[in-house]
Amino acid sequence: MAHMSSHEILQAFQEYLIVDGKGGKTVVSYTGDIARFLTWLETKQIEFTGELTRFFIISYKEYLVGKNYSVNTINKKINSLHSFNQFLIAQNLCKELLVYPSKDKIKVASGSEQEVEVFTDEEVERLLFYLENRNNVSQRDRAAIVLLLYTGLRVSELVNLKTKDIDFLTMYLKVVGKGGKYREVPLKTEVIEAIKDYLEGERKNHKLVDSQYLLLTQRAEKMDKDTINKLLKKHGKQLHLEMYPHKFRHTFCTRLIKKGVEITTVAKLAGHANIQTTSDYYINTSREEKQHAVNLL
Incomplete structure (x- = not known):
């Protein structure tokens, strides 16, 4: 094959994965990982033309470890590199x-x-004080963030929320989860208020006000996952916090368990089909909690 630029190599890799029968999400995940690897090489003044070296692999892994990426994330990137x-x-x-x-x-x-x-x-307290200041955050972003914090929704569930899914009288939210399974999640007063503020404010005057979906963008009648990630990253930057959807979900479940809520109830609220999933993730405490426990000795 003739000399190719790193961009051309990345495009060819994407086509290779598609031809190999990889699923859409896998293709996006692998190509995203490799794009970041190639960008990292560029920062080292390396013009990548296809010749991989063991030195590159070891150095990149050390870089990821130094950046405090989770073990799962690093191992996923190793799979992509393989x-x-x-x-x-x-x-x-x-x-x-x-x-x-x-x-x-x-x-x-x-x-x-x-x-x-x-x-x-x-950090939760800092976030809540930040959200109280209406100059910091739009009504839409505030509604999205408090929903994530107090309902533990998956990002796919959040962007697919419809206005008819919210029962303001009973203060319940109907969620369509994985596999099309329905569950009901009770809403705190703070969440109801944030949604009402948005519906009666920014959203009421929106050109796409007739959309069935709760969260809108300037151009679309429905937010997508990327938009949620971008808004969390933007506000996280202001707060000096790393914010992404699943971190809110983990926090939701972990806080409930720490407050003594039965794991079966947590599983139902999170929409876990198998209680073992909840147990595997949330009975094992966070790294910080383990450190705190040892510091008590």
Whole structure:
């Protein structure tokens, strides 16, 4: 194959994954991981033309560890690099396999698996005070954030919320979860108020006011996951907090368990089909809680 730019290589890798029968989400995930890897190489003044080296792999893994990425995230990126390495060999751009998942993935000691990243009580309080200042945040963004914080919705569930799903009288939310399964989530007064503010304010004067969906953008009658991630990143930057949808979900479940709520109830609220999922994730406490526990000795 003729000399290719890193951008052309990335495009060819995407096509390779599609032809290989990988699912849409997998293709997006793998190509996103490799795009970030190639961007990192650029910061090192490396013009990548397909020749992968073991040095690149080891250095990138060290960079990810230094950035405090979770074990699961790093291991996912190793998988993406392994697939990328196989692609480069198939295209005769690289001569040998240089990524070894069994060796390169970070091993997790028993009892430390499924650690989740959550907001501390202090961070939650800081976020709530930030949301109180109407100059900081739009009514739409405020509604989206309090919904995430107090309902534990998945991001896909949040963007698909319809106005008819909210019962203001009983203060319940009807959620269509994975596999089309319905569940009901009770709403705190703060959430009801934030939704009402939005419906009676910004949304009432919106050109797409007739949309069936609750959360709108300037151009679309429904928000998408990327928009949610962007708004969380924007406000997180102001608060010096890393904010992403699943962190809110983890925090929701973890806070309930810490307050003594039965795990079966937490599972129902989170929409987990299997209680074991809830147990695996949230009985294992966060890294910070483990550190705090040891500090008590």
